[in-house]
Amino acid sequence: MTNKFLTFTLASAFSLAVFSASAADKVDTSKLPPASDKKDVTYEKDIKPIFEKSCFKCHGPEKQKGKLRLDSLAATLKGGEEGPNVIKGKSAESTLVHAVARITADEEAAMPPKKKDGTVEIMSKEQVGLIRAWIDQGAK
Ligand code: HEC
Numbered sequence: 001m002t003n004k005f006l007t008f009t010l011a012s013a014f015s016l017a018v019f020s021a022s023a024a025d026k027v028d029t030s031k032l033p034p035a036s037d038k039k040d041v042t043y044e045k046d047i048k049p050i051f052e053k054s055c056f057k058c059h060g061p062e063k064q065k066g067k068l069r070l071d072s073l074a075a076t077l078k079g080g081e082e083g084p085n086v087i088k089g090k091s092a093e094s095t096l097v098h099a100v101a102r103i104t105a106d107e108e109a110a111m112p113p114k115k116k117d118g119t120v121e122i123m124s125k126e127q128v129g130l131i132r133a134w135i136d137q138g139a140k
Contacts, residue, residue, distance in 0.1 A: 036126065042140050
């Protein structure tokens with residue numbers, strides 16, 4: 001193997017590693033509020049009402065921003081443009097949780113997004129905690 005080839009190989013391996021680590025690295029999951037200790041959290045009973053109030057207008061029957069619908073359990077689990085946003089049993093790794101807790105690397109990915117007038121509806125710690133508990137309990 002020539003030196004030139006080796007240098008190239010190392011450089012591409014390095015940039016690949018940096019590239020794949022960067023997105024996840026910027027998400028500081030230690031900032032997440034804790035999961036609620038509520039038992040038997042379900043989409044229909046606990047989560048749908050939160051999504052209905054804060055998310056359906058962009059992720060429901062009329063609009064599907066990011067190709068995502070949140071108006072049924074199946075659609076929510078299917079995810080959007082970037083694939084599933086909910087990883088059953090792993091709320092801290094679920095990008096939907098990062099979005100509602102506004103800890104995403106990219107500010108545009110925080111949900112709900114900032115409005116044109118600069119105001120923003122921030123999900124409460126209790127709401128984020130309930131969504132976490134739902135996912136940790138298997139997203140049923
Ligand atoms: C005012 C419109 C609006 C509201 C309300 C809204 N979103 Fe979004 N959402 C967007 C847009 C626009 C995108 C696409 C962002 C992008 O592609 O960068 C998006 C993307 C997402 C994604 C990523 C989808 C993917 O796979 O690419 C998730 C998860 C998400 N929203 C969750 C939520 C949740 C949960 C709520 C309610 C708490 C919510 N959104 C409320 C506009 C909205």
